[in-house]
Amino acid sequence: MLYFLFLESCTTVEVGKEIIKAGNSVKTTVSEIITNKEDDSKIIEEKNIETEAESQIEAEIEAEIEAEKEIITIEQKEQKKIVETQQKISEINFLGNSLNEIKKILGESKLAREDGNAYMLRYDSKSCRLFLFFNLQVVNKKVKYFELRDTKGILLKSRQSIEECYREFKLI
Structure with a gap:
């Protein structure tokens, strides 16, 4: 009986x-799960x-x-105004002249280039450069x-610089 009691005690x-x-x-x-959840919440927060x-x-x-686009737009508007002023000031207007007429007036160009449709x-x-642009898609x-x-x-802005340029090309 003592033996059984001893065995039961050992088993207990x-x-x-x-x-x-x-x-x-x-x-x-449970600790690991809680730690993992805390780590997950930290990762999500990060x-x-x-x-x-x-x-x-x-x-x-x-x-x-957007700021750069605005600056570019302003510069383009300014250049457009300058070119329009140049064309108004110009005593000789090249607009509408054919390629042959331009070559008769100015001779051969220093540079001719095709770029897209132009x-x-x-x-x-x-002291200056004259740029003339034509539409490539038109025959004449x-x-x-x-x-x-x-x-x-x-771009030349003043009347004086434009006239000086024309003198250099012997147009006035």
Whole structure:
């Protein structure tokens, strides 16, 4: 009987040890799950912060692009006004002249080039350049646009500089 009591006591101790092991295992597993959930929430929070930062950077880039577009648009408008002024000031208007008429007046060009639907002639003098543009799709090419620039590529604005350019080309 004592033997059975001893065996039962040992079994109870063994069962108790196993229960404690199982409890510790459950405790460890639950701790890991909680830690993983905390890590997941930290990762999600970090991703949200990164997404917000990327959105802010994209917004800044878009704002810079819009500012650049606005600057380009303003510059194009200014150049258009200058060219219109050049054409009004010009004593000799090249608009509507054919390619042959231009060659009779100015001779052979220093540069002729096709670019898309445009054909361009460039005439050089000491201090200025005359650019004449034609539509390539038309059989009888006529000047559709012209402009005068200095040797650095800047549009001539003043009446005096335009007249000086015409003198260099011996047009006045």
